[in-house]
Structure formats: structure tokens, C-alpha cells
Amino acid sequence: MNGNGGIISYGAYIPRLRLQRSAIFAANAWFAGGLKGLAKGERAIANWDEDSVTMAVEAARDCLTGIDRSTVTALSLASTTHPFADRLNSGIVKEALTLADGIASLDVAGSQRAGTSSLIQALNAAANGGTQLCVASELRKARPASEGELVQGDAAAALLVGAGDPIARFIGSHSVTLDFVDHFRASGADFDYSWESRWIRDEGYTKILGGALAEALKSLAVDPAKIDRLLIPISARGVPEGLAKKLGVRPEAVADTLAQKVGDSGVAHPLLMLVAALEQAKPGETIMLVGFGQGCDALLFETTQAIARLPKRDGVSGALARGKADDNYMRFLFHRGLLDLERGMRAEADQKQPGTTLFRNRKTVLGLVGGRCTKTGTVQFPRSEVSVNPNDRAIGTQEDYPLADKQARIVTYTADSLTYSPAPPQYYGTIDFEGGGRMFAEFTDVDDDAVEVGRPMKMMFRIKAVDETRDFVKYFWKAVPVEQPGAKEKSDG
Structure with a gap:
């Protein structure tokens, strides 16, 4: 499917703490010694007061640096770990960003390629005008002493798409949908159930993903040797490189999966890798982005001269630079709700929110949003009808002040x-x-x-x-x- 418009801006958020995989393995080696091969590098872990909504807000704020927020007409939040099953999670993000009440908002879920699928929809909708903020965020739980606990990571990424003068022009996309159940998580369940990794590699990555990418290259009429950056968000060792070789893509075009520094951030990971690529890209580069989950999405972009004019934002590089190594595995389990500690009576306060x-x-x-007195210029939080200026208690002069x-x-x-x-x-x-x-x-x-x-x-x-x-x-x-x-x-x- 061909689209119009493209990417106007990008942003990312990765939590500060990076749990050392060696610490995870050290705690579980007595029981799961076979995990030793995965005990290298670190994974991003959210603090106790973070979730997929808070991370989405921070990625979106980074994306909107230097952007007039009144131009945003739609917002989508892709995740398989939305905090609420029946409350518009993207609506919370909208309120935090102080976007206009008149925008459209949508939660997208159900697959690890929810981020790329929502991005395709937004890019195709750009032909009808409007600017959409596409955010993907993920914070998954994994059973202790599992492979997922070691390879997963927490992160969020945001892309602002629309017509006009994009930094990366959308060339087109190709999608395939198959009920290939490499893993699943039932509604209300805490953990994924995964099938055997060799079968996933042979049947899923090699056959389904490899075949879909070959079809995408053909339908989009792109020479694989001309692709400058191939973004395949799969952390399994050697898979991106093997697919690239089979397709005829140059080895140097295969992008770093961020597996050793962040981990696999699920729905957010394709967009996170795209943000990392756009940070480094020069005008005129061809970028192919892949999303995998019950099928495949392939998106093709070409960067423009506008990418050199985009104001600096934190992005992936800034988020990585903010990282702090952590080896407190017990605290991680507690913050994930996987370890029940005695919290004492002071934790028993009723937290009901009317x-x-x-x-x-x-x-x-x-x-x-606080208030600013239009008469004296006094800023206060929270806003009230009466100014806090001690020399002029003006009434009814407050205006919104973010x-x-x-x-x-x-x-x-x-x-x-x-x-x-x-x-x-x-x-x-x-x-x-x-x-x-x-x-x-x-x-x-x-x-x-x-x-x-x-x-x-x-x-x-x-x-x-x-x-x-x-x-x-x-x-x-x-x-x-x-x-x-x-x-x-x-x-x-």
C-alpha cells in the first residue's frame, strides 16, 4: 500500500535504571543455569512509578520539542500493556500533553506489531490532512528465571506524522497477517506463554518474515542493495543479519537492535529503532522498518533535507546517556509486583480517587497547568480565582499557565x-x-x-x-x- 506525507518529528523515552543481566542470572543460577548465555549486557527497567502511559507521555514530549501542539489533530497509543482495559489510555496521554479537546484519540493493542500497524494507518491518513502523534510504549512482566526476564526491556517511542515538509518521506508499506502464535497472553494474565524458540526462528522469522520482506521489496519496487538502514526489531542472535543476507541487503545496513543496552521493548521496539536510525540518518537515505507479530509490517521511508533542520531532542541517544547501572534484583521484583514485601501500616492509606x-x-x-494573573503577571499553582500576589489580590484575572x-x-x-x-x-x-x-x-x-x-x-x-x-x-x-x-x-x- 502506498502512502503520502511522512514523519515530521520523533522522540523516545527509556527509563533511567538499567538492570544488569548478570545480577538476574546470579540470583537464579541455582535453578536456571541454562540462562547463562543471556546474562550479558543490561535491560532498561521502569521505576515503580512508571508504566506504559507515563513512558508514552515522556516520549511524546520529546517528540513535540519545538512543535506547536495545537497542530496535532489525532493521537494513538500502541501497547499490549495498557494500564486500563476500559479507560482511554491515550486520553490520559492527551491530558498530560495539554492537547486540544477536539482531537481524535485511539488505543491500539493485540499484537507486537501494533506500533507499526498504527503508524501505517496514520501515514495513510495523512493524505487527508491533519497531523497525528503515534506513540508506542511497553512495560511487560516476565516470570522470574525466564528468558523473557533477561531479554525484555521497557521503553517508549513517538513519531509525529503528516503532510507538508517531512524529515522522512513515506514511500509505502506492505503487510501480511497470519495467526502465527509464537507466544500469547490471555486477558488478565500477567505473563506470556511462548513456544519453542527454534520453531519460531525457522517457521516465523525465516519463512513468514523472510517471505513477507521479499514480497515487500517486490511490491515497493526497491532494490535491496540500495537500502541504507534495515530495522528488524528481533533480538534473537543472527536473525536480522541472516534475513538481510537472504534478501540481498548489505550487511552494514542492518541496524543495531539495542538488545544489549535496552532489551526487547515489544510494541515500542520497532518505533524505538526507527527513532535511533533517524537520529543518525542523513538526507537521501532509504530506511526499511519491520514489525513482526501474527504477520508482518514493512514500511519504507526516504529521508529528506528537512532532517538536518530538525531541532535537537533527547531521542534514543539522550535516553541511553541518562542510564544508570543497577544490580538490585530484589527491588526490581518488588517494583514489578512479583515479590510481596511487608509494607507496614503506613502503606494502608485509602487511595480512592473521586x-x-x-x-x-x-x-x-x-x-x-497553573495560573498566571493577567494583571500582575504572578504565576501560581494551582490556579484559583484569587491571585496569590500579596500586593494585589486580583479576582478573576487568571489565565492557564502550563x-x-x-x-x-x-x-x-x-x-x-x-x-x-x-x-x-x-x-x-x-x-x-x-x-x-x-x-x-x-x-x-x-x-x-x-x-x-x-x-x-x-x-x-x-x-x-x-x-x-x-x-x-x-x-x-x-x-x-x-x-x-x-x-x-x-x-x-
Whole structure:
């Protein structure tokens, strides 16, 4: 199928902590010694207050750097790990990004190629006008001492697509759908059930994926030797290289799968690899992207001169640079809900979130939108009818003032070891925003030596608490250090 338009911008998010696979194996070697061959490198792991929605928000914010958000007319969130089965997960992302109420929004799921399939739909829809934000995010659970625990990773990627002057022009796509059950997860189940890896390689990767790619090259009339970057998001050793050789694609065109630094991020991984490729690509390059899951998607792009003019964003390289090695396997299990620790009475507080107040205050809570007095210029959070300016308590002069993208600094802080936190001690304090505005905020992704008065902070969308009685996730914004000293050092966990 041929499309129009292309990619306008890109962004990515990879959680800060990188669990060392050697630590996973060391804890399980007594039982699963055969996992030793997978115990190299590291995998990205989300913090306790992250999920596929929060990661999606951060990838989308990166993608929208320097972009007028009012131009976004549609939003899709692809994942097989949406936190809610019956609540529009992409709607939460929309609120966090403070996008217009009039946009269309859609959750996409059901397959590991949900990200590439939703991207194809958006690219084809670009012919009718409009700009769509395509986000893919994944945070999967794996049974302890399984291969999945070692090879998987958590991440999100976002692409803004539309007509106009794209950085990568969409040439076309080819899709094949087959009910090839290499793995599955029933509704409500925590873990995937996978079939034998050799059968998946021979029947799935070699025959189905290899055949679909050959058909794609033919239908899109592209010379495989002219492909500059082939993106195959499969972490099984030698599979991308073997397919490339069979198809006639140059070996140097096969992209790094990010398996050793991130792990397989499921639905997000094809888009994550595409973001990594676009970061490095020069104008005039031909890029083929592959999505595999109950069939195959193949998308073809050609980069344009506009890619050299795109303002810098964090992307995959920035997210990788922020990483911090971690070897606390027990903490990982606890944060994944796979280890039941005694949390004490302080963890028993009722976390019920009334839907009425959340709806009325959704801009404040989900979008971190404060108020600015149009008379005095005083910024405050939260917004109210009465200005907090001590010299002029003006009434009814407030206008919306988004604070999520404003940098802040620590004014006061506390490290609290008495209150319950899944990652003690709990840090919180008062922060001042550049340009005005002050709020009391929790801190996250912090080290003991990284918190001090005057420290630059940025805001990130995170889980505030979980109402375990009603299975409801409460989201809010937390402050995170702008710079991470000793990012490559091991954590003290």
C-alpha cells in the first residue's frame, strides 16, 4: 500500500535504571543455569512509578520539542500493556500533553506489531490532512528465571506524522497477517506463554518474515542493495543479519537492535529503532522498518533535507546517556509486583480517587497547568480565582499557565524514611519554576548525593499512587534532577 506525507518529528523515552543481566542470572543460577548465555549486557527497567502511559507521555514530549501542539489533530497509543482495559489510555496521554479537546484519540493493542500497524494507518491518513502523534510504549512482566526476564526491556517511542515538509518521506508499506502464535497472553494474565524458540526462528522469522520482506521489496519496487538502514526489531542472535543476507541487503545496513543496552521493548521496539536510525540518518537515505507479530509490517521511508533542520531532542541517544547501572534484583521484583514485601501500616492509606474531582481538575492534575494573573503577571499553582500576589489580590484575572515544560530549582527538601515509599527514602520539597510559580512536589529518579538546594529539576509525568482496592492508577507530576552525576556508576541498591 502506498502512502503520502511522512514523519515530521520523533522522540523516545527509556527509563533511567538499567538492570544488569548478570545480577538476574546470579540470583537464579541455582535453578536456571541454562540462562547463562543471556546474562550479558543490561535491560532498561521502569521505576515503580512508571508504566506504559507515563513512558508514552515522556516520549511524546520529546517528540513535540519545538512543535506547536495545537497542530496535532489525532493521537494513538500502541501497547499490549495498557494500564486500563476500559479507560482511554491515550486520553490520559492527551491530558498530560495539554492537547486540544477536539482531537481524535485511539488505543491500539493485540499484537507486537501494533506500533507499526498504527503508524501505517496514520501515514495513510495523512493524505487527508491533519497531523497525528503515534506513540508506542511497553512495560511487560516476565516470570522470574525466564528468558523473557533477561531479554525484555521497557521503553517508549513517538513519531509525529503528516503532510507538508517531512524529515522522512513515506514511500509505502506492505503487510501480511497470519495467526502465527509464537507466544500469547490471555486477558488478565500477567505473563506470556511462548513456544519453542527454534520453531519460531525457522517457521516465523525465516519463512513468514523472510517471505513477507521479499514480497515487500517486490511490491515497493526497491532494490535491496540500495537500502541504507534495515530495522528488524528481533533480538534473537543472527536473525536480522541472516534475513538481510537472504534478501540481498548489505550487511552494514542492518541496524543495531539495542538488545544489549535496552532489551526487547515489544510494541515500542520497532518505533524505538526507527527513532535511533533517524537520529543518525542523513538526507537521501532509504530506511526499511519491520514489525513482526501474527504477520508482518514493512514500511519504507526516504529521508529528506528537512532532517538536518530538525531541532535537537533527547531521542534514543539522550535516553541511553541518562542510564544508570543497577544490580538490585530484589527491588526490581518488588517494583514489578512479583515479590510481596511487608509494607507496614503506613502503606494502608485509602487511595480512592473521586472521578468527579479528577474531571473538574484534570488540567491541574494531569496537565500541570497553573495560573498566571493577567494583571500582575504572578504565576501560581494551582490556579484559583484569587491571585496569590500579596500586593494585589486580583479576582478573576487568571489565565492557564502550563508548567510541565518549565525548569525548576529546589528551594527546600526532605528525605523521609518514615512514610511509606516503594523506593525509600521518599524525597519531596518545594521547587520554584523559572518565570515564576512555586509548588510542593515529590522527587523521583534521585540519588542521595543528587539532592541539594538550588539543584535544577525538570518535571516528569509519573504514577502518584495506586488504589489497589479499586484497581485505579493515580497520575501526577514529579520533579527529577536535570543532570545525573555518575550516571554510569552502579546504584547503591
